[in-house]
Amino acid sequence: MWRDLLATLADWSWRETCGALPDAHEQRVGDLRSALNAYQSRYSTESDRRESLLQDLAPRREILQALRLRNDLILLAPYYIGWHDAESLIAESAVRPELDRLLTGLVALTDLLSADSASSVSLKDRKQQAMNTVEELKELWQKLDERLDATLADPDSTAKACGVRYLATTPLPYCGYERRDRLKGALKKLNEEEAGRFKEHFKSLASPSEQRADLTVQPPSSSPQLNNRLAFQVMLVRLAEGESPRVESLEKLRAQTRVGGSSSAMAQFSRELEEFYRGLPETLMGGGDGSVSMAERRLRLIDPLYLDQPRLETQAKRLVARLAYPAAFLERGLELSLQSDPEFAVTAGRSGPLLELRAGASGDLPALVTLTLEFDPKLIGVEPAPAAGDSGRRDATAAQGTPGAGKFSVQFTVDDPNKLLALPVRLTDRRDPATIVEGQQPSTTLKVRLEADRPSQPLAKEINLRLPGPERWELVALGTDENWESNFSGPDQIGLVLLPFPSGITPISLGVRNLASRERTVEAEIWIAPQRSRREPADRPSPLTSGGLEAQGFVRLAVSPPVKAPPDSGPNPQPLKLAPPPPPAPAEGKPPAASPPPAAPADDKAPKPDPRPPLDRDLLCVLKCDGAAEVRWLELRPRHPSEYLQPEVRYSKNGRRVDVTVFAKPGAQLRPDGCQVAFEVVGGFGGRPIPGKFDAHVQQGGLPVRMDAQLPPDDGRPEVELRLHADGYPRAFVYRFPTDQDIDGLLPLEDLREIEIVQPDASNAVYDPDKASEFPIELRLEAPWRHVRQGAQWVLEIIDPGNPGPVQRLGAPRPLDFERAIDFRWEQPAPEGGLQIFTGLDNFKLQEATRGYRDKRVRLIAALELTATGERKEDEVELVFDASAPTLAVPPVMTVVQGSPLSIPVRASDGGLSGVARVEYAIDLQQLGELKEPKPAIHGEGDAYEISMPKVELAPGRYEFLVRATDRVGRTSSVEKVVVLVQPPAAAAQAAAAKGTLKITVAAPASWADVKVDGAPKGKLKPGDPPLVLPDLDPGKHKIEATGFVRNRNSSYSEEVDLRAGEVKSVTLTLTQAPPVPPKQK
Structure with missing residues (x-):
């Protein structure tokens, strides 16, 4: 039982069961559900922990009772918080804190039950905490239960009665039979009291002393709407109480409500009541098979929420009106009612639907009845309209007045008391369209008066008419097909995805619908064809084609002029069909091209020609409507991959692994050949390779594809950017995530506006001003569609660090317009006529003058500016204008032994x-x-180069090495010469024997020393370093000098040594501290 209870709680559909909760309680209910799900998932895999915990907690009936209590609380929470019709019953400040504490306590209790057995809290402590929580929840629940009991005990006020009634008729499967019985008892008592009140009221209306001409008599209650509802409920309860309600209940009701009046009117009421009862759905009455008890049937019938059929609601309102105001139709002999809602909206600028009035009379018949209508002729027009199946006789010649005068009358004869004559009138909006203001809906009154030719009290009604604002139209997709899907739809636009078409013609049905009358009044054709020249006239004239779609190489989408339907054409839609383009006009001197053959019959298996060019990528056709009965303009753009692909990105910091999974969105149509996806990790990581799988192919209805990458070891960068390319779209999805934490379910960046300087390349932005007076600039811009439509511009600026003046702008700001922001280009040569489409990308190429810059480094800045928000996105490249040649420094003479390596140091700057x-x-x-x-030459560090020969194979002698440096703009230095003396090995040995060698070391406590021999620096030494060996020194005296630090004081050493031929002499440098500086005498 415990296991089943947990499974039930975890799988509960919370929102469907509870309805909407306030945000704070919704969050706690979500926390409770998450905790229960965690409990179930943990202990379904760890059977040993689950069994031990269940065995220990299962006997504790208090916990089980607390969880059942949670069922009741969650189900009743919306009614305690809102109480629907009874907001005044419970003070908000008194109940919501208690409910908040209950939900918080339940979350804590569930967390205790779902805690891991290996947690720091012992099982004994958790049991004790659970028991304490249960006791507190019991106490809080008892307080709320007492409030409900108090409400059921005192259902006198209107708000309390409605609240009791609503709770009693709402299915609460877990609230307990005892409380349900209390609710039913309170409802029964309430119904009996209301029935008694209405009995007394009906008797008072039938008394001879009653002033029957008084139309203001109301039942004894503060709310007429509530009394109408209660009267109807009393009637339905009595209908449902008998064993044969179709016969006995009707007779009982007729006997109880017979309060006087003519027999014909009472018979008419009885027939209408019986017709209404027969019209109730069988499911409401239980089908007569005994599956629904009488009590349950009664509970269903008394709640008007079950009467969701418009016809039943209309009849119910009529019956309620008769029960609440019987004198209005039983005693006066005249009746006037509306077939439709009094809140009636006419259509601006044209005739609206019919407003149907019903009128009748009883008593001495036949009777001549006059119907008079008064209205404001400046706002509306009212005129009679023929009625189908009109019974009785209408004297059409007796109409008096004109519809434009503000008043007219119609006379007709009534000879059947059991029928109401239908009197339709047509309403027309007569306002000046120029005076109609968007968002304003004024109202006017239509006064209706019904009089008879014999003594009787006239009936009068006022109908409030709501006059709408200007007409608003919307585009509607009328069908579906395998070759297109509705991408989005709204009041003034609809999008279609035009996928690659198979052979044959596939129609696309669209329509334009009026939001007020729901009539579709526009038809057109859509077709796709390349336009060869902007100046060439269109193949078919169309006022609806956007000028931005007529450029060379663009896809052209044309719509024929709209055709308006007649005003009374009805709701049948006028289709828009996808048709092939007309054949191009023949060139001069050539015969006209043959028209394509007609489409083959359905049973013909011959291939059908396809006049449309195949598309490399899906196109999204966006038809726009500006609120009038015409489509004003069109847009055409590719479909972004986010509309049919759903990627998921995860990152693990321990393994530095990135996993990318791509799904095809359910219901989104991919092309038959699928979609190619790939991703890249931006940053380079110092040129280190990144292993992984970086591309995949997504198929419609196929399995998700997975890709991954292994990032190099941590190099200190705080975050990584990942770009997912789909179907050729660069940066279709962009993700940025930190590298020091695990990421699961990363969301892509929404704002992808970017500007990039493609040329000059930052790695090669160098120019020689003497060779070129201008340099090329190429930009790539990307901005979301909404930014392009709202206004965006790009600018170019140059900053000269050596010039403190203002920033120089290269020309005026250039706007991002529709034509450039959505770029359709034919690829040459295009494979099979394919179309290359770039969405959101804007490429600009221009030549800019070097402006006389010489030997300067300047900054070129390209910025994308959003004019609506003032935001700015920049990219920067440093430009170098080099007008000077490089310089070289080489040794004049080098000596090398034949067969030995040669190394010539070179400095180039x-x-x-x-x-x-x-x-x-x-x-x-x-x-x-x-x-x-x-x-x-070999490049070392900085400006150091080396001319190296591993083995000199030149004959002994004198050689000249010529050296030259070239900079990045192509300028060359002067040619420098190095004389290399190549000696034979024997001569070199003799020369070495005639030389001496010094080995120099440094003694402690010196920390270090800079060594010079004969004034030439020889390097830095520290105590303990290997000796500094200086070979090939000429015999004679050599001066050794050193400077350094001893105990943080400047120290020095100087010595002159005598070196003989062939001698190897070791010298140890002992640095001496300089004497301290004496203080100055005052």
């Missing part, structure tokens, strides 16, 4: 401008002074 692109060298064997077949 460009003065901080474009930078050195390469350093080259060549051996000038022919003494020409030119670099023949140059070879590249």
Whole structure:
């Protein structure tokens, strides 16, 4: 039982059961459901913990009772909070805090039950906390229960009676039979009291002393609407109490309500009542098979919410009116009623539907009856209309007055007391359309008066007419087909996805509908064809084609002029059909092209020609309507992948793994060949490779596709950007997420506006002003569709750091217009006539002057500005204008032994401008002074280069190495010369024997020392470092100097050593502290 109860609670449909709750309580109910789901999922997999917990808690009946209590509370929560018709019954400040505490306590109780057995709270403590929570919930529930009992005990006020009635007729499966019985008892008592009141009222109306001409007599209650409802409920309760309600209950009701009047009128009322009873649905009465008890049938009948059929509601209102005001139709002999709602809206500028009046008479018949209507002729027109199946005789020639005068009368003869004559009149809006204001709905009054030719009290009614604002039209999709789907629909626009079409003609049915009259009045044809030239006239004239769609290479979508339907054409829609484009006009001197063959019959298996070009991507046709009875303009744009794809992104920080899953949205139509998706991780990660699967193919109705990537080790970046490309759309979905936390269910960025400088490339934005007077600029802009429509512009600026003046703008701001923001381009050569479509992308190419910049570095800024909000998105590239050649520094002479490696150090610099692109060298064997077949030098750090030869194979002698540097704009330095002396090995050995060698070390406590020999720096040494070896020194005296720190004081060393040929001498540097500086004498 415990296990079943948990499963039931976890699977409950909360919102369908409870209705809407306030936000605070809705959150707590959601928390409660989440806790129960967590409990069920945890203990369905951990059987040992579940069994031990169930065995310990199952005997505790208090907990079970608390969970059942939760059932009652959640079901009754909406009624305690709102109480529907009885807001005054419970003070808001008194009940809602208690209900809040109840919900909070239930959440805490469920958390205790669902806690992991391995948690820090012991099982004993959890049991005790659960028991305490149960006691507190019992006490709170008892308080609320007492409030309900008090309400049931005193149902005198109108609001309390309605509240009791509503609770009694609402199915509450878990509220308990005892409370249900109390509610039923209170309802029965209420009905008996109301029935007694109406009996007395009916008797008073039938007394001879009653002033029957008084139309203001009301039943004894403060609310006529409530009395109408209660009278109707009394009638229905009595209908449902007998064993044969169709016979006995009607006779009882007739006997109890017979209060006088003519027999014909009473018979007419009885027949209408019986007709209404027969019209009740069988499900309401239980079908007569005994499946629904009389008590349940009564509870169903007394709640007007069950009477959801308009016909039954209309008849019920009529019967209620007769029971509440019997003198109005039983005693006076005249009756006037409305077939439709008194709140009646006419259609501006044209004739509206009929307003049907019903009139009749009783007593001495036949009788001549006059119906008079008065109205304001400046606002509305009222005229009689023929009625179908009109009974009785109407004297059409007796009409007096004209509809435009504000008053007219119609006379007719009544000879049957059991029938009401239908008198339809047509209403027309006569206002000047220029005076109709959007959002304002004035009202006027139509006065109706009914009189007879014999002594009787006239009947008068006033009908309030609501005059609407201007006409509003909407586009409507009238059907579905496998080749298109309705993308969105609203009062003034509808979108269609035009997918690649199969062979044959597939119609697309659309219509334009008036929001007031619901009549469709426009028909047109939609077709697609390439337009060859902007200046070329359209193949078919159409005032509805947007000028932005007529550019060269654009897809052109044309709609024929609208055809207005007659005013009384009815609700039948006028279709819009997709048709092939007309054949192009033949060129001069050529015969006209043959028209395509007619479509083959259905049973013909021959292939049908398809005159439409295949589309590389889905198109979304957006038809716009500006509120009039015509389609004013059109838009055509590709369908964004977010409309048919649903990606999910997850990230795990431990493994630095990104998982991307892509679904095809349910009901969204993909092309037959599916959709290609791929993603990339933006950032580069220093050129390190990122392993993973980065592309996949999505099919309609197929399984979800999965992709993944393994990010390199943490390099300190706080977040990563992931771009998902779909169907050729760059950046269809963009995600940014931190790398230091786990991410599940990441949402894509909604605002994808971006501006990017495609050219100049930031890595190669260098120019020689002497070679080119201008440089190219290419931008790529992306902005959401709403920004393009609301207004967006882009600007180019140049900032010169060396010039403190204002920012220089390159031309005026350029707006993002419709034509550029939605770019349709034919690809040449296009595969099978395919169409390449770029949505949201705007590419601009222009040439900009170098403005005389020489040897400067400036910043080029491209900005996308939203004119509506003032927001600004920027991209920046640094431009270098280099008019100077690089410089070289090389040693004049180098000596090398034949067969040994050669290394020549070179310094190349460009003065901080474009930078050195390469350093080259060549051996000038022919003494020409030119670099023949140059070879590249090796680039080290900064401006250091090296000419390296692993093994010198040149013959002993003197050689000239020519060196030249070239910067990134192509300027070259002067050619520098390095003399290389190649010695034979024997001579080199003899020369080495005639040389000496020094080995220099530093002694503690010096921290370090800079060493110089004969004034030339030799490097930095520390105590413990390997000796500094200086070979190939000439015999003789050499001066060794060193400077450094000893105990944080400047220290120095100086010594002159005598070196003999072939000698290897070791020298240890002991630095001496400088004497302290004496203080200054005052």
